[in-house]
Amino acid sequence: MTLNEFSKALANEFASQTYGSHPVELYEPLRYLMSLGGKRLRPAMTLMATALFTDDWQKAIKPASAVEVFHNFTLMHDDIMDKAPLRRGKPTVHEKWNDNIAILSGDVMLVQAYELLAEIDDHLLKRALKRFNRTAAEVCEGQQLDMNFESREEVSEEEYIQMIKLKTSVLLGFALELGAIIGGADEEAIEALYEIGVNIGLGFQLMDDLLDVYGDPDKFGKQIGGDIIANKKTFMLIEARNKATGETKITLENWLQETRFNPVEKVAAVTAIYDSLHIRAIAQQRINAYFDKAFHLLDALQVEEVRKNELRAFASMLIDREV
Amino acid sequence: MTLNEFSKALANEFASQTYGSHPVELYEPLRYLMSLGGKRLRPAMTLMATALFTDDWQKAIKPASAVEVFHNFTLMHDDIMDKAPLRRGKPTVHEKWNDNIAILSGDVMLVQAYELLAEIDDHLLKRALKRFNRTAAEVCEGQQLDMNFESREEVSEEEYIQMIKLKTSVLLGFALELGAIIGGADEEAIEALYEIGVNIGLGFQLMDDLLDVYGDPDKFGKQIGGDIIANKKTFMLIEARNKATGETKITLENWLQETRFNPVEKVAAVTAIYDSLHIRAIAQQRINAYFDKAFHLLDALQVEEVRKNELRAFASMLIDREV
Numbered sequence: 194m195t196l197n198e199f200s201k202a203l204a205n206e207f208a209s210q211t212y213g214s215h216p217v218e219l220y221e222p223l224r225y226l227m228s229l230g231g232k233r234l235r236p237a238m239t240l241m242a243t244a245l246f247t248d249d250w251q252k253a254i255k256p257a258s259a260v261e262v263f264h265n266f267t268l269m270h271d272d273i274m275d276k277a278p279l280r281r282g283k284p285t286v287h288e289k290w291n292d293n294i295a296i297l298s299g300d301v302m303l304v305q306a307y308e309l310l311a312e313i314d315d316h317l318l319k320r321a322l323k324r325f326n327r328t329a330a331e332v333c334e335g336q337q338l339d340m341n342f343e344s345r346e347e348v349s350e351e352e353y354i355q356m357i358k359l360k361t362s363v364l365l366g367f368a369l370e371l372g373a374i375i376g377g378a379d380e381e382a383i384e385a386l387y388e389i390g391v392n393i394g395l396g397f398q399l400m401d402d403l404l405d406v407y408g409d410p411d412k413f414g415k416q417i418g419g420d421i422i423a424n425k426k427t428f429m430l431i432e433a434r435n436k437a438t439g440e441t442k443i444t445l446e447n448w449l450q451e452t453r454f455n456p457v458e459k460v461a462a463v464t465a466i467y468d469s470l471h472i473r474a475i476a477q478q479r480i481n482a483y484f485d486k487a488f489h490l491l492d493a494l495q496v497e498e499v500r501k502n503e504l505r506a507f508a509s510m511l512i513d514r515e516v
Numbered sequence: 517m518t519l520n521e522f523s524k525a526l527a528n529e530f531a532s533q534t535y536g537s538h539p540v541e542l543y544e545p546l547r548y549l550m551s552l553g554g555k556r557l558r559p560a561m562t563l564m565a566t567a568l569f570t571d572d573w574q575k576a577i578k579p580a581s582a583v584e585v586f587h588n589f590t591l592m593h594d595d596i597m598d599k600a601p602l603r604r605g606k607p608t609v610h611e612k613w614n615d616n617i618a619i620l621s622g623d624v625m626l627v628q629a630y631e632l633l634a635e636i637d638d639h640l641l642k643r644a645l646k647r648f649n650r651t652a653a654e655v656c657e658g659q660q661l662d663m664n665f666e667s668r669e670e671v672s673e674e675e676y677i678q679m680i681k682l683k684t685s686v687l688l689g690f691a692l693e694l695g696a697i698i699g700g701a702d703e704e705a706i707e708a709l710y711e712i713g714v715n716i717g718l719g720f721q722l723m724d725d726l727l728d729v730y731g732d733p734d735k736f737g738k739q740i741g742g743d744i745i746a747n748k749k750t751f752m753l754i755e756a757r758n759k760a761t762g763e764t765k766i767t768l769e770n771w772l773q774e775t776r777f778n779p780v781e782k783v784a785a786v787t788a789i790y791d792s793l794h795i796r797a798i799a800q801q802r803i804n805a806y807f808d809k810a811f812h813l814l815d816a817l818q819v820e821e822v823r824k825n826e827l828r829a830f831a832s833m834l835i836d837r838e839v
Contacts, residue, residue, distance in 0.1 A: 213653065219660040270623060274616040293597040293663065296619055300593060301656040303626060308649040311642060318641055319634060326631040330536060333624040337542040340616065 196503055199240040199250075203233050206254050207261070212305060222286040222298040223305070226265050229281040235368040236261045241504045242372025242386050245496050252314075253375045256321065259309035260368045263325075266302040267332055269295055274340065303329075317374055324374075328367040335360025348426045350435065354395065362394025385494055389487045389504075396483035397511055402427040403476045406464055418460030424449055428479070429472050433463075436470045484512050519826055522563040522573075526556050529577050530584070535628060545609040545621035546628070549588050552604040558691040559584045564827045565695025565709050568819050575637075576698045579644065582632035583691045586648075589625040590655055592618055597663065626652075640697055647697075651690040658683025671749045673758065677718065685717025708817055712810045712827075719806035720834055725750040726799045729787055741783030747772050751802070752795050756786075759793045807835050 207227060213220045239257035244250040271277075272285040273295050279285060287295035313321050338356040342348045348356075369390035373383045405420040406429055420427050437445050445466050448459055467473065487508055491501055530550060536543040562580035567573040594600075595608040596618050602608060610618035636644050661679040665671045671679075692713035696706045728743040729752055743750050760768050768789050771782055790796065810831055814824055 213657075216657060216660045216664060218664065219657055270619055274619060292615075294660075296593055296597060297656055297660055297663075299623075300626065301653050303623065304649050304652045304656070307630060307645065308653075311645050311649065315639075315642055318645070319638055322630065322634050322641070322645070326627050326634065329627045330624050330631075333620055333627070334536075334539060334542055337539045337617075337620055340620075341539060341541065 196237060196241070196507060199237045199244075199503075200233065202240070202251065202254055203236050203258065203261075206258050207233075210258065210309075213301070218290070218294055219298055219301055222269070222290055222294055223302050225289070226269055226280070226286055226302075227262070229283055231261075231265075231281060233261055235264055235364060238365060238368040238390065238504075238507070239372040239375075241507060242369040243376040244372075244503065245386075245494070245500050246373065246376030246378045246382070250372075250376070253372055255309050255312035256371060256375060257368075259306045259312075259325070260364065260371065262302060262309060263306035263329065264364060266299050266306060267336070269299040269302060271336055273299075274336070313375060321371060321374055324367060324370060328363050331359045331363045335363075342426055345426075347434075348431060350428070350431050353426065353428060353431055357398045358391065358395060361398045362391045365394035365397070366390035382494060382496070385490050389490045392483045392487040392490070393508055393511065396480045396487070399428050399476055399480045399483070400511075400514065402429050403473065403480065405429070406467060407473055418456070418464070421460050421463045422456050428476055429467060432475055433467055433470055433472050436472070436475075437466065441466055441469065480512075484508060519560060519564070519830060522560045522567075522826075523556065525563065525574065525577055526559050526581065526584075529581050530556075533581065533632075536624070541613070541617055542621055542624055545592070545613055545617055546625050548612070549592055549603070549609055549625075550585070552606055554584075554588075554604060556584055558587055558687060560830070561688060561691040561713065561827075562695040562698075564830060565692040566699040567695075567826065568709075568817070568823050569696065569699030569701045569705070573695075573699070576695055578632050578635035579694060579698060580691075582629045582635075582648070583687065583694065585625060585632060586629035586652065587687060589622050589629060590659070592622040592625060594659055596622075597659070636698060644694060644697055647690060647693060651686050654682045654686045658686075665749055668749075670757075671754060673751070673754050676749065676751060676754055680721045681714065681718060684721045685714045688717035688720070689713035705817060705819070708813050712813045715806045715810040715813070716831055716834065719803045719810070722751050722799055722803045722806070723834075723837065725752050726796065726803065728752070729790060730796055741779070741787070744783050744786045745779050751799055752790060755798055756790055756793050756795050759795070759798075760789065764789055764792060803835070807831060 210227075212223050212227075236254075236257035239260055240250050240253055243253040243257075268280060269286050272280055273287045273292055277285050278288055283289075285295075286298060290298075307322075307325075310321060310325055311318065335356055335358070338352075339360055342353070342356060366387040367390065370383055370387040373386040378386065402420065405415070405427065406418065408417055410417050416422075419425075420429070424430070433445060434442075445463065448454070448463055451459070488505070491504060491508075494501065533550075535546050535550075559577075559580035562583055563573050563576055566576040566580075591603060592609050595603055596610045596615055600608050601611050606612075608618070609621060613621075630645075630648075633644060633648055634641065658679055658681070661675075662683055665676070665679065689710040690713065693706055693710040696709040701709065725743065728738070728750065729741065731740055733740050739745075742748075743752070747753070756768060757765075768786065771777070771786055774782070811828070814827060814831075817824065
């Protein structure tokens, strides 16, 4: 089994899912959002985790797809809250239709995720369901914290890490945990897989923060410096505010206060401050630490080494990503 | 076991549910909405259904509360979509806080409903979960149809009945069905309980339509004639449009077209048309037919007659309600 095989199996699964038909206003947005694709990282992680413990990873396909449908549900509702015009380069659901349709279609999408999750062996269902519930609630908590932070003057690094852990990482943790549960792993291994996923998720999100500043404009999907322009309290900014002193601190805070500015100029100036404070290296170090943690946990896992190859390759790919 | 006992058990349950705490913006609206009370009809129905089949109805309390939490989730999101300012006489969540908080708090409330549902015996979980998913999707379908109907010129009676069945009745059906499942009923009885609930729900909703016109202003919770003022395509209006001919039809349609009117005058005029067409009697007949169906199914149910008393008394109370 290779990542390619997992991806193919998932593509087949998503192509065959029908979701419902009437009324069309309810189900069309769901199909639309799912059809925009995306990397399907999360369900692939579930399949990889199952394949660590059993050759019969195919039984994990439907529950794995629940994780992806849930993820897309959060995108649909988050995009309303963030008033985001685009998702994967296309109009968001609330833009293409309207807010009400995006609310209700998102609701039915969350229900659909539960329906896919229910396609798990009976004796595993309660455990998977309770863990899914906990994770889903945490993702909502993370989104609420993210919104709260927007209107706050200061956010500590600890608070920020906790927020991205809830908003992003616990779902990656659950994706691997779910795979381990389906694969019949023992308690210790299930917990280890969860931790691996959470650490990959933290590394992945901090990489996003780093690439917003230092990404290759030709490869990075979003506008470089978008977080800087918006004063988003990312790891980069929080770290810079902690490290800056004297004149540098004053200049940085002035840029944060400035309401009328040339975006290109602001991005260049703040990036120069980050450079002077070595924020890139600090972020990279932290990213490496999270991925190292994940690799160590994977190393220590009591399964045949050859079975770990896919997940290792996958994590390496995420580390080396430029987009 | 009496309705009073069931209500007490549910009141204790809801008083002890904590829902989560951090961030407070996420969980406070959930607690607020649940604290506004309401009649808790749905979870009481679940307990009554369980008690038809076993004395150990207490094991149904937590799953029963899932039905109530789900119902309140739909209220929170519907109120955003309907731009409703008040719920149970108090500000709606999106009014007291804002739309984003009502969206996200509603999401976590739906997750909470699943968490309560998970408190069911392992061997019953998959069945209950799949039926809950189906019901939840149908309730979303009903809400979407309701919104669609607002902007449509004509809605047939059949379409209207289908809409209220999805939006309201299937959840009452599920409430009883869930109780039967937990009580260990056989397939036939489980299906019968579902049908009883759906028919009670249809009767209940049509009674709402009737009371909007003919309710006692001192007892009815809402403004009398609210549906008439808003041109809501209720059973009363659809039936009147079907029955009206000649001058009466023209007068009715004129009132529907009129954008500037004295509300009291419009309510009086449309009510007079309903009177002349005997719409109240037609609606009452239909309501009775749904309740009769429910009673017949209950009569035919193979359980000790004495066990049926509570559910019978409950349905009778709903028939005779004036609010």
